[in-house]
Amino acid sequence: MQVGSGDDSLMSEINVTPFVDVMLVLLIIFMVTTPMMVQGVNVNLPTATAQSLPTDEQNLIISIDADMKVYINEQEISVAFLTEKLQAVMENLDKKTVYLKADKKVPYGVVVSIMSQIKKAGVPSLGMITLPEDEKQAG
Secondary structure, eight states, rough: TTTTTOOOOOOOOOOHHHHHHHHHHHHHHHHHHHHHHHSOOOOOOOOOOOOOOOOOOOOOEEOOOOOOOOEEETEOGGGGGHHHHHHHHHHTTTOOOOEEEEOOTTTTTHHHHHHHHHTTTTTTTEEOOOOOOOOHHHO
């Protein structure tokens, strides 16, 4: 193709190099910033109006009663040995989700302390068990 030859056809190829460069920069930005956006303890709190989820498998439930006694399912456990016992129990489970239920009279600090010990045991997912709110009380 000669300059000034009278052939006015345009080049129809797209230069993708700038597009690829921009995409790579965005990918790096997202890879760096995503871990920073995850903060706190991963706790899934059900809403009061949600329906119960059907389940056909036995779940691991940690309970704190009004006397601040801690139970793994129905077995009472010392708070000092909760992390070690939970690690031993979790080794044999396929589903690594633990549910926590606490009496409403238990102080918040005690519940957070137990949650911390559960997370130290290597539990990846911690759920909270609550009772559904009565519609008469809500209104």
